[in-house]
Amino acid sequence: MRIAKRSELTKVQIVLVRLAAVVGALIFGGVFLIILGENPLTIYTSMIDGGLGSFFRFRETVNLTIPLLITSLGVMVAFKMRFWNIGAEGQIFMGAFAASYFALNFAYLPKIVLLPLMGLAAMVSGGIWLLIPAWFKAKFGTNETLFTLMLNYIALKWVTYLQYSLWKDPAGMGFPKIPSFEENALLPKILGIHVGWVIALLLIYLAYIYLNHTKTGYEIAVIGESEDTARYAGIDIKRVILKTMFLSGGICGLVGMIQASGISGTLSVDLSGGVGFTAIITAWLSGLNPVMVGIVSFLFAMLRQGGSFIQTAYEIPASAAEILQALILFFVLASEFFVRYKFVLSHKHGTGVKK
Amino acid sequence: MKKLVILFLVLAMVSTMILGCSSDNGDNGNGNGTEEQLVVGFIYVGPTNDGGYTTAHDNGRLFMEQELGDKVKTIYKESVPEDKGEVVKVIREMVDQGAEIVFATSFGHMDGLIEAAAEFPEVTFSHCSGYQTADNATNYFGRMYQARYLSGIVAGMKTETNKIAYVAAFPIPEVIRGINAFTLGAQSVNPDVEVHVRWTNTWYDPASEKAAAEALLDEGCDVTAQHQDSTATMVAAEEAGAFSIGYNVSSEEAVPKAYMTAPLWNWGEYYLTAVQEVLDGTWTNTPYWGGMYEGIVTLDELTALAPEGAAEAVEAAEQKIVSGDFDVFYGPVLNQAGEEIVKAGEKMSDADMLSMNWFVKGVVGTIPASN
Numbered sequence: 001m002r003i004a005k006r007s008e009l010t011k012v013q014i015v016l017v018r019l020a021a022v023v024g025a026l027i028f029g030g031v032f033l034i035i036l037g038e039n040p041l042t043i044y045t046s047m048i049d050g051g052l053g054s055f056f057r058f059r060e061t062v063n064l065t066i067p068l069l070i071t072s073l074g075v076m077v078a079f080k081m082r083f084w085n086i087g088a089e090g091q092i093f094m095g096a097f098a099a100s101y102f103a104l105n106f107a108y109l110p111k112i113v114l115l116p117l118m119g120l121a122a123m124v125s126g127g128i129w130l131l132i133p134a135w136f137k138a139k140f141g142t143n144e145t146l147f148t149l150m151l152n153y154i155a156l157k158w159v160t161y162l163q164y165s166l167w168k169d170p171a172g173m174g175f176p177k178i179p180s181f182e183e184n185a186l187l188p189k190i191l192g193i194h195v196g197w198v199i200a201l202l203l204i205y206l207a208y209i210y211l212n213h214t215k216t217g218y219e220i221a222v223i224g225e226s227e228d229t230a231r232y233a234g235i236d237i238k239r240v241i242l243k244t245m246f247l248s249g250g251i252c253g254l255v256g257m258i259q260a261s262g263i264s265g266t267l268s269v270d271l272s273g274g275v276g277f278t279a280i281i282t283a284w285l286s287g288l289n290p291v292m293v294g295i296v297s298f299l300f301a302m303l304r305q306g307g308s309f310i311q312t313a314y315e316i317p318a319s320a321a322e323i324l325q326a327l328i329l330f331f332v333l334a335s336e337f338f339v340r341y342k343f344v345l346s347h348k349h350g351t352g353v354k355k
Numbered sequence: 356m357k358k359l360v361i362l363f364l365v366l367a368m369v370s371t372m373i374l375g376c377s378s379d380n381g382d383n384g385n386g387n388g389t390e391e392q393l394v395v396g397f398i399y400v401g402p403t404n405d406g407g408y409t410t411a412h413d414n415g416r417l418f419m420e421q422e423l424g425d426k427v428k429t430i431y432k433e434s435v436p437e438d439k440g441e442v443v444k445v446i447r448e449m450v451d452q453g454a455e456i457v458f459a460t461s462f463g464h465m466d467g468l469i470e471a472a473a474e475f476p477e478v479t480f481s482h483c484s485g486y487q488t489a490d491n492a493t494n495y496f497g498r499m500y501q502a503r504y505l506s507g508i509v510a511g512m513k514t515e516t517n518k519i520a521y522v523a524a525f526p527i528p529e530v531i532r533g534i535n536a537f538t539l540g541a542q543s544v545n546p547d548v549e550v551h552v553r554w555t556n557t558w559y560d561p562a563s564e565k566a567a568a569e570a571l572l573d574e575g576c577d578v579t580a581q582h583q584d585s586t587a588t589m590v591a592a593e594e595a596g597a598f599s600i601g602y603n604v605s606s607e608e609a610v611p612k613a614y615m616t617a618p619l620w621n622w623g624e625y626y627l628t629a630v631q632e633v634l635d636g637t638w639t640n641t642p643y644w645g646g647m648y649e650g651i652v653t654l655d656e657l658t659a660l661a662p663e664g665a666a667e668a669v670e671a672a673e674q675k676i677v678s679g680d681f682d683v684f685y686g687p688v689l690n691q692a693g694e695e696i697v698k699a700g701e702k703m704s705d706a707d708m709l710s711m712n713w714f715v716k717g718v719v720g721t722i723p724a725s726n
Contacts, residue, residue: 056451060444164556165723173486174527174712174722175462176556180439263440265470270438312430312452318402 004344014339021335025328032327036320043310050309051302057309059193063263064301066196067092067255067272071279072286072293073207074251078130080211080288081224081244087133087148088252089276090155091126095253096260097159098125100178100267103185103260104167111184118185119257126253127246129155134245138238152276160269167267180266187262194262200294203251207290220244252276285332303328393456395419395630396449397431398442398468400461401559401584407603408558408584408620409433412460412483414604415622422627426634430454437463439470446471450478456633458626459483461558462527468492479633484529486709488640495625496529498646500536500708501676502618503580504683505654505669506600507540509616510578511548512662513598514541520571520579520597521552522564522588526722528711530582535715536683537580537600542717544668551576552720561587572597579613589613598660605655615661616654624651644705648677684708689716 009017030040051061071088078085099118106114133147164176171179187194211217219240223230230237259271282300286292307321397416401409413431420429430452432445442464449457450471456479459468465485472480472492480492488494510519519541523530534552541548551574553567564583568591571579580600581588586609589599593613601610601617625643632638645651654673657666675681684703690696691714697703712722 054451056447060447063444172527173710174531175525177437177463177466180466259440263444265439265466268438270436270441273441308432309448312396312432312448315431318433 001343001345003341006340006342009339017335017338018332021331022328025331028331029324029327032320032324036316038314038316043314043316046313047306047310048302049306050313051306055192057305060308061298061301061305062193062197064273064304065298066194066200066262067259067275068279068282068301069200069294069297070196070203070255070258071252071275072283072297073203073290074248074255075279076283076286076288076290076293077207077211077220077244077251078248079283081220081241083134083137083241083245083248084145085130085148085245085248085252086145086280087130087151087249087276088255088279089272089274090148090152091129091249091252092256092259092272092276093152093155093159094129095122095126095256096267096271097155097162097256098122098253099257099260100167100181103181104179107182107185109184111188114184115187115261118261119254122253122257123250124253126256127250129253130245130249131242134242138241156269159267159271162267163269178267181261185261186265187258194258196258196262199254199258204290204294207293211290216240216243252279281329281333284336391426392428393426393630393634394449394453395427395429395626396446396452396454396457397429398435398445398449398457398459398461398464399431399433400435400437400464402433403431405559405584406586406606406609409460411603411620412458412622415620415624415626418623419626419630422623423630423634427630435459435461435464437461439467442467443471443474446475446480450475455479456481456630458629462525462529465494479638481629488642490640493640493642495629495643497620497625497649497651498644499529499618499620499652500532500683501647502652502654503533503536504540504543504676505672506580506616506618507537507542508544508668508672509657509661509665510537510580510600511541511543511545512665512668513615514545514548514576514578516575516577517545517547517549518574518576519548519550520568520574520576520588520592521550521720522567522571522579522581522583523552523554524558524582524584525556526554526712528709531714531722532708532711533582534718535711538715538717539683539688540672543672548717550580550718550720552714552718554720554723555583559584561585564588565591568592569595586610601655607655607658613660614658616657619653619655621651621653624649646676647673648679690714691716691718 033040033043050057052058075085075088098121102118102121129151133144136142136147137144163178167178169177169179187196190198219235222233222235223237223240227237260267264271282296283293286296303325307325310316311318311321399409399412403409403413416429420427430449435441435445446457458481460483462484465482465487468480468482469487469489469492472489476491482494484496485494521534523534538550551571553571555563555567557563564585564587568579568588572591572595577597579588579592579597581602586606589601589606589610592599593610598615599610599613601614603620605617607614654669682702684697686697686701687695687699688697693716
């Protein structure tokens with residue numbers, strides 16, 4: 001048996017492969033749940049119930065969707081250009097840091113001034129955080145995957161330092177936390193959910209327009225397909241890389257501001273909840289399409305919220321609920337392999353890669 | 356592409372509708388309590404099987420559930436980060452599942468709990484180890500320093516190098532109070548003893564706890580004590596051939612060659628009282644701070660590794676504490692610089708104990724300045 005490259009699958013076939021993966025994961029997870037002594041059907045229905053069953057739960061799902069969606073859009077812009085931005089987590093933290101600086105020191109400003117200022121600061125800060133590896137890549141050809149990954153830890157440790165020492169709340173009686181924001185540094189709510197959801201929907205639209213209907217969007221696509229073609233076509237590659245990376249990091253940085261201002265009410269090392277990494281998966285699974293990013297992020301958030309729900313409802317240990325989520329993820333990602341390759345039994349067909 | 360989008364939208368809509376309907380019927384199959392059952396939520400900072408702090412709380416939950424039987428149903432969430440947003444989110448989930456009283460068990464859960472208390476005025480909240488209250492929120496804790504004083508007696512008699520290791524979590528009053536009480540207990544039987552402190556800045560991180568313990572053992576300590584939620588410190592002691600004082604729950608099985616005793620929590624007493632009060636409608640937001648007399652803190656039975664004569668010495672001190680004749684911070688108490696903080700013949704007030712931010716003489720270590 002060997003592995004052969006598939007010819008292009010139709011969209012419907014791709015969807016079928018992915019659905020099969022989800023079904024496979026559910027069956028596999030079901031066995032796991034039976035071992036734990038639970039009824040898989042009850043657990044699965046209550047996972048969906050936990051994600052959507054009431055306004056409360058729906059709101060929590062949306063609260064999880066917002067950061068995931070916007071971060072996915074951010075990394076997607078970079079991925080379009082085959083620039084592997086693995087550093088969204090760090091950009092989120094640097095964005096949150098810059099937003100918190102204004103929230104903590106300029107709390108006397110009116111809300112209408114302060115919030116945009118925080119958002120802008122977060123975008124610039126996140127943008128710069130990705131501009132550093134982008135500049136090195138454009139100038140010296142460094143590996144951006146490693147570079148952006150490492151910058152995550154620097155950002156995280158910087159926030160840890162702020163929380164444990166520089167910005168530690170003197171009223172915290174020695175406990176390492178940063179003071180809570182004043183009321184006017186908190187995001188307002190629309191329909192019971194903080195305005196992040198409006199920003200998220202707006203960004204989907206803007207990303208769609210930017211990537212499909214602007215000159216830069218076209219240049220990004222060309223560079224992503226082939227740098228040589230782009231160079232031949234007279235595109236200023238370095239400029240486009242730097243511009244796009246600033247944008248990508250900026251969008252991720254904005255997530256930091258939204259989380260600090262809309263959810264945590266302050267800066268903390270637990271602020272991101274790991275979305276910077278999850279977003280890489282969601283952006284990829286969405287096929288780098290802004291609308292799909294929205295849908296996939298929502299489904300992911302549902303999975304997480306449902307997983308959190310079954311923990312309390314069924315006393316399933318936190319780690320078991322996470323294993324279940326990871327199983328589904330694993331199957332879906334593995335299915336990507338079958339979208340591109342197939343197993344061939346005889347030597348008659350195809351001109352595949354040998355195993 | 357369009358087809359794909361439409362397919363997903365249809366799937367999402369159908370599932371939303373099905374679920375929307377099912378929960379309208381009130382039968383969402385998630386095991387919510389029945390009409391008469393009071394749902395009680397517990398927010399834990401670690402996993403229930405951490406063999407320490409969270410295990411102690413969970414034992415308390417199970418005790419309360421067993422005592423009250425069908426009148427209550429408990430739900431809990433493990434490993435909830437000490438982040439305001441996370442805590443509020445977990446509380447919303449619990450209230451959504453019918454919780455009418457929520458206990459949050461770690462200091463860093465305080466801000467989130469207070470915010471949620473304002474959001475849900477009809478729910479009763481109680482927060483372990485903090486200091487804020489609201490009309491529907493109070494805090495509870497135990498006078499663990501009393502049991503720590505007793506454990507200090509055991510450690511003080513055991514040490515031969517006169518250097519005791521103390522692996523500590525955060526430099527907050529609760530932890531500092533424990534270190535001081537432990538040191539005073541050790542000094543009561545061994546005036547030359549020194550207690551060497553290392554901060555880990557985490558409640559539960561076995562790796563860094565163990566590293567801190569190993570560093571202190573290398574410095575010549577031969578007995579360890581801890582304010583951490585795992586057994587890592589004791590494991591380090593056992594590996595080094597030293598002896599240990601645990602915390603939270605008995606660890607004799609986990610570290611049989613090192614474990615001498617531990618100050619223990621008996622949270623069930625409080626949980627039973629508080630939930631019973633909510634059931635009876637007599638709950639008030641008066642903070643709870645029980646001690647050995649109430650039975651919420653105790654010292655574990657000494658193992659065979661404890662030094663000779665320790666049981667008698669502990670017994671004598673325990674009687675004085677339970678009877679109210681003595682409460683650890685009775686003057687004279689000196690700080691590290693040798694200044695008399697509590698004068699001879701006087702005793703420290705609860706308020707001073709709750710805001711303690713200095714070490715007694717004999718503690719080797721510093722409290723990081725909080726700007």
